[in-house]
Amino acid sequence: xxxxxxxxxGVLRLGAAAAGGAAAAGxxxxxxxxxxxxxxxxxxxxxxxxxxxxxxxxxxRGKVLSxxxxxxxxxxxxxxxxxxxxxxxxHSKAGSGALDLIGGLQGDFVALDAQIPxxxxxxxxxxxxxxNFPQAYLDLAKIKGAYRFVPWITASYLMVANKKAxxxxxxxxxVNTLTYDQLLAWAQKMKQAQGQPLFGLPASPKxxxxxxxxxxxxxxxxxxxxxxFKSAAAVSMWQYFKQLWAVTxxxxxxxxFMQEPLLSGEVWVAWDHAVRLSDALKNQPDNFVVFPAPSGxxxxxxxxxxxxxxxxxxxxxxAKAKSLISYLTExxxxxxxxxxxxxxxxxxxxxxxxxxxxxxxxxxxxxxxTTGATGAIASQLPIGLGAQSSAYDKVFVDTxxxxxxxxxxxxxxxxxxxxxxQSVLQTAKAACWxxxxxxxxxxxxx
Amino acid sequence: xxxxxxxxxxxxxxxxxxxxxxxxxxxWAPYLLLAPSVVYLVVFFVVPLLQGLRLAFTGExxxxxxxxVHELLNDPGFxxxxxxxxxxxxxxxxxxxxxxxxxxLLVNSKLRGSGFWFYVYMLPLGISELTSGIIWYxxxxxxGWLNSVLQDLGIIxxxxxxxxxxxxxxIIATIVVAEAWRSTSIIVIILVGGLQAIPREYSEAADxxxxxxxxxxxxxxxxxxxxxxxxxxxxxxxLAFEVFATVIALAGSSLSVLATKANNAYTQFQEPHLAAAYxxxxxxxxxxxxxxxxxxxxxxxx
Numbered sequence: 238x239x240x241x242x243x244x245x246x247g248v249l250r251l252g253a254a255a256a257g258g259a260a261a262a263g264x265x266x267x268x269x270x271x272x273x274x275x276x277x278x279x280x281x282x283x284x285x286x287x288x289x290x291x292x293x294x295x296x297x298r299g300k301v302l303s304x305x306x307x308x309x310x311x312x313x314x315x316x317x318x319x320x321x322x323x324x325x326x327x328h329s330k331a332g333s334g335a336l337d338l339i340g341g342l343q344g345d346f347v348a349l350d351a352q353i354p355x356x357x358x359x360x361x362x363x364x365x366x367x368x369n370f371p372q373a374y375l376d377l378a379k380i381k382g383a384y385r386f387v388p389w390i391t392a393s394y395l396m397v398a399n400k401k402a403x404x405x406x407x408x409x410x411x412v413n414t415l416t417y418d419q420l421l422a423w424a425q426k427m428k429q430a431q432g433q434p435l436f437g438l439p440a441s442p443k444x445x446x447x448x449x450x451x452x453x454x455x456x457x458x459x460x461x462x463x464x465x466f467k468s469a470a471a472v473s474m475w476q477y478f479k480q481l482w483a484v485t486x487x488x489x490x491x492x493x494f495m496q497e498p499l500l501s502g503e504v505w506v507a508w509d510h511a512v513r514l515s516d517a518l519k520n521q522p523d524n525f526v527v528f529p530a531p532s533g534x535x536x537x538x539x540x541x542x543x544x545x546x547x548x549x550x551x552x553x554x555x556a557k558a559k560s561l562i563s564y565l566t567e568x569x570x571x572x573x574x575x576x577x578x579x580x581x582x583x584x585x586x587x588x589x590x591x592x593x594x595x596x597x598x599x600x601x602x603x604x605x606x607t608t609g610a611t612g613a614i615a616s617q618l619p620i621g622l623g624a625q626s627s628a629y630d631k632v633f634v635d636t637x638x639x640x641x642x643x644x645x646x647x648x649x650x651x652x653x654x655x656x657x658x659q660s661v662l663q664t665a666k667a668a669c670w671x672x673x674x675x676x677x678x679x680x681x682x683x
Numbered sequence: 684x685x686x687x688x689x690x691x692x693x694x695x696x697x698x699x700x701x702x703x704x705x706x707x708x709x710x711w712a713p714y715l716l717l718a719p720s721v722v723y724l725v726v727f728f729v730v731p732l733l734q735g736l737r738l739a740f741t742g743e744x745x746x747x748x749x750x751x752v753h754e755l756l757n758d759p760g761f762x763x764x765x766x767x768x769x770x771x772x773x774x775x776x777x778x779x780x781x782x783x784x785x786x787x788l789l790v791n792s793k794l795r796g797s798g799f800w801f802y803v804y805m806l807p808l809g810i811s812e813l814t815s816g817i818i819w820y821x822x823x824x825x826x827g828w829l830n831s832v833l834q835d836l837g838i839i840x841x842x843x844x845x846x847x848x849x850x851x852x853x854i855i856a857t858i859v860v861a862e863a864w865r866s867t868s869i870i871v872i873i874l875v876g877g878l879q880a881i882p883r884e885y886s887e888a889a890d891x892x893x894x895x896x897x898x899x900x901x902x903x904x905x906x907x908x909x910x911x912x913x914x915x916x917x918x919x920x921x922l923a924f925e926v927f928a929t930v931i932a933l934a935g936s937s938l939s940v941l942a943t944k945a946n947n948a949y950t951q952f953q954e955p956h957l958a959a960a961y962x963x964x965x966x967x968x969x970x971x972x973x974x975x976x977x978x979x980x981x982x983x984x985x
Contacts, residue, residue, distance in 0.1 A: 487847035
């Protein structure tokens with residue numbers, strides 16, 4: 238029936254009108270973007286893969302960036318690193334110059350630098366000398382010989398316990414100088430006394446259990462990482478871990494942020510990233526204690542986390558982006574970052590603000606206690622892996638899945654995953670990084 | 684995919700065969716009307732499909748070959764994810780089919796208030812898969828609503844861990860419950876459409892022979908509903924292969940299905956080639972299951 242109602246000529250006219258309209262709209266939008274897109278813009282576009290929960294993003298916009306006098310800032314945070322990297326790369330390759338500032342973790346910049354040009358930030362770091370960034374952080378900001386980002390935020394991984402758990406602490410144990418053996422005895426006693434496993438680890442796909450192995454278990458038990466991956470010390474570490482896993486809440490594979498099971502009471506003692514524990518400490522500072530990760534036979538392995546600010550080479554707002562970096566590293570802004578976002582400034586202990594909320598202050602003290610502990614072994618974040626970073630993490634997740642979840646034999650699992658690890662390092666041509674001793678060529682899995 | 688019936692156009696609405704008005708050719712109008720959906724399909728289905736095929740059959744170095752397929756077959760947890768997907772499907776399909784049939788018969792019964800139930804059944808359709816997963820996680824988690832209710836009723840003394848990695852079948856059962864709640868209504872819509880297209884004369888004829896309600900369902904309604912049931916089964920199976928947010932929310936890393944492996948390969952481990960290979964495998968399994976339903980449930984054309 239339709240063809241009787243609308244003639245062919247009518248349809249063609251309609252089509253022509255639609256095409257004309259689309260062309261006109263295109264022209265108008267081109268004029269619009271031409272007017273606003275050329276040269277610098279008063280609005281800065283700032284993308285990050287940190288501060289991505291609703292509360293964090295709201296605090297970032299309403300309490301941190303609102304004080305910036307150099308123009309308006311559009312802040313967008315991604316909960317997914319892949320999406321974030323895809324967006325930054327797409328923006329940069331489109332060449333529109335619409336992206337002015339990137340906030341990410343050190344590893345993100347290593348991955349980004351392999352795909353798009355990032356601006357050399359030596360001049361900014363020079364201008365911000367009074368911020369007193371520790372040399373260790375500046376070293377991490379150097380990618381392929383040049384500073385690619387300015388240190389912005391730091392954190393580390395900590396332990397949190399419900400005060401009810403302290404009654405089950407083995408005799409002679411002090412939470413601030415806990416050993417892994419004492420942690421196991423503690424978890425076993427809790428399970429025995431309460432009838433359910435009350436130790437928890439963030440083992441869901443969004444959880445950070447891979448960092449537990451990379452920065453904590455391996456360095457503490459073996460003194461190394463890649464060079465010790467399948468060593469005898471590593472085998473005994475995994476044997477220990479299986480005992481600990483037997484008294485760990487079996488719902489742990491669904492935990493991403495340990496603050497949630499801590500607050501609900503499903504878990505009494507947990508290890509996680511400081512930011513992912515802060516809700517428990519902020520909301521109920523009287524019910525929880527926070528303390529450094531335990532020590533193993535080789536010392537207290539720990540992994541500092543460093544986030545930074547970078548400017549893509551394509552940005553057309555470099556001067557304003559630089560002034561935003563300067564603003565974000567001011568001491569007052571950094572102390573807002575601590576109270577609102579639970580991220581700490583990349584400065585020495587003496588520069589920490591004094592009037593912090595009880596839970597936040599406890600976290601800050603635990604981080605300081607970790608770095609200052611006797612026998613502390615600081616792990617560098619994986620260096621030189623580039624696009625292989627995710628494949629590297631996958632080795633640790635797969636090893637955990639095989640040994641802990643699927644009960645596979647330890648030695649054969651380490652042998653097969655060790656071979657994968659070697660091929661990852663080989664593909665990336667990555668030399669060893671701390672705590673492994675420096676290597677001349679590609680790091681050799683041992 | 685459609686819930687359309689095969690009922691033909693009544694004779695009085697058909698144009699007379701020897702119409703004095705000469706039939707005009709439809710011209711370009713049908714093509715113009717089809718164009719938006721064709722463009723949509725090409726941009727959002729054909730292009731991604733070709734891109735997916737290219738990714739799945741090229742290696743990281745861009746060379747064509749079966750390297751990614753080899754990687755897929757050797758990916759830790761690949762075979763268990765295949766089994767989990769099939770087990771989940773084998774439980775979820777009959778459960779949902781029986782539920783949906785009962786629900787749509789209730790809606791179609793013309794009893795008082797049956798229309799109200801139709802709207803109640805449709806509520807879960809407005810909720811995203813991930814939100815539904817999070818809601819069901821808050822029900823099944825150790826300190827969740829289910830344990831609270833069971834403890835209050837005195838059925839259990841300690842909270843039971845429903846989502847323990849040690850009990851894979853129990854986790855699958857929670858996923859089935861969550862999925863049944865979320866997506867049964869899609870089948871209900873299709874079946875209600877099918878039921879309403881069955882002419883009342885068949886039921887009245889059965890009444891003449893004093894058929895019991897059960898006999899009417901078994902010998903009259905179900906055979907006439909067969910084409911609709913087939914459509915519903917195909918649609919549900921294809922959608923079940925794609926479920927991943929519910930599985931991630933309820934099972935975390937305890938259990939994986941093909942769709943969660945594809946998602947993790949892309950988002951967590953940034954391996955687009957492997958993720959595409961999983962995607963192509965899901966597509967092949969969907970095509971295979973569709974073909975199976977078409978062969979096993981043939982519909983007579985009259």
